[in-house]
Amino acid sequence: MNSPRVRFAPSPTGFLHVGSARTFIFNWLFARRNRGTTVLRIDDTDVERNTEASVQSIFEGLRWLGLEWDEEYRQSERLELHKKAAEAIFARGLAYRDFTPAHTGPASTEFDTQSGAQGAWLCNPGMREMSREESDRRAAAGEPFALRYRVPRGGDSSIARVLRFVDGVYGEQTKPADEVEDFALLRSAGVPKDGSSSLGLWDGMPTYHLASCVDDADLRISHIIRGQDHLTNTFKHLLIFEALAAEFPNFASPQFAHLPLLVAPDGSKLSKRKHGPVVSVTTYRDAGFLPAAFVNFLCLLGWSPKNDREYLTIEELVQLFSLEGVNRANAVINFTEESPFDDKAVWLNAEHIRALPVEELARDLEPFFAEAGFHPKPGRILAVTPLIRERIKLLGDAVGAADFFFVDELAPYDPAELIPPKKGESTGDAAMARRVLETASEVLAVTNFDHDSLDKALREAAAQLGLKAGPMFQPIRVAVCGRKNAPPLFETLVVLGRDVCLKRIGQAIAALAAQG
């Protein structure tokens, strides 16, 4: 009845990485499919690690994807809301102050801890049971503390409470509250400097769990679609939502759907630190992926339309997307030092490139040529585009595939390539190659520079020389392109133009002559 509201909530601790991008895409697709609203929320509660540069880089990545969001927020601007919520939870007795000094490094068991049956830390009983009077006194004295949720315990008198939710992907999930630790809502405000403790009661910064839930409630998020790494955290979130019910009477507990993780080829979680730029979406952009191809690829990781289709446009994805199609196992995204992109991503990109109208592709190609220092006249790229369209997999490949169209002087090449090899012999017929070029020179000087005329004239010339197409065309191709592998000859000649062709063929003849 109400249209769904989803959110994508990245924390700005680095560039936007592919796993986050996929989470965003799935959220966006879900919203689009169901006529809902996409909220972008920057979860920047961790002041230690967040940087403005990261925020910008995340926007850069998201903008490139081209999927628009409808609302935008920053958690850091909503601090008061979070603190008020924490206060309300505390006032209700659902949270308590923990004066245990924040520990640094790996969790130690030095303090007063209470362990579950076999080890899991649940709370510091001395803190949990501390009287309100003592707690107030110590807080008033300026002693730093964290605020912890008082997770309901069954004890031995009542039956342990079981937390429960139905995940859109993983199905019903349950966990006894007894196994959930007293997680923090507010971090301690740190060590008071020089006795002048200005630390008020609630100076602690909200934790992710608190801030995230408060905002989800306040923004009336209806569907939380996020990485599977939050699956077990969800029980904590259920508790927070419950504690917040009075503050947000219009907020119904959201539906959850957890997404399988994207992992590196060795099975480890994708990490910016460990895997570097290959996990950044801007790396894909810079290499020449089309946003639609990238989105297509990411969608196929952990989701399937179940009809054997692979190439899908954004519109088709919107039509086809559903949580039922989401897989439960982690998906490997392939990359290595030598080839940083998954083969399937590259293939899909080539498919999308071929599906693009020439004008559009030419436009997309322009910045890559510019980057390489080529600034051809208008229309030039458009003329070249159809010739390389089927020969490039990434937009960036275009430069290497078409450079000879734009340079004044061809890069030096081995004149031996002008000479087609003869079968069974180690060397070709150099004299014949030279005759081919001389003949071509004469023919091109007088032939109309259109495909059919060139085709006809050059094939006739080959017949007169007693040559088949292969040995006839290779010398010409190498002469005008500077390499053996290039787009089809006649189209290439046409785009290059008579003057350039004749000049380059002349140079090739000279090169052969110099070789003896």
Place this chain on the structure above:
RNA sequence: GGCGCUAUCGUCUAGGGGUUAGGACGUGAGAUUCUCAAUCUUAAAACCCGGGUUCGAUUCCCGGUAGCGCUACCA
């Protein structure tokens, strides 16, 4: 250690009590072609292990194993 999630070709996946276990990428071979590419045909390639349930399990159940996640005053 505790709790949880997961397990089909190298990779992404479809499928599901009885199938020649399907598709895609990649790889091999062939066709086509003025080279390259594209395209087409084709080949090799998988149900983690052990128990149960069953006439019959890759599929359902249990256990094991492995991977991953959570177990922070990170998100």
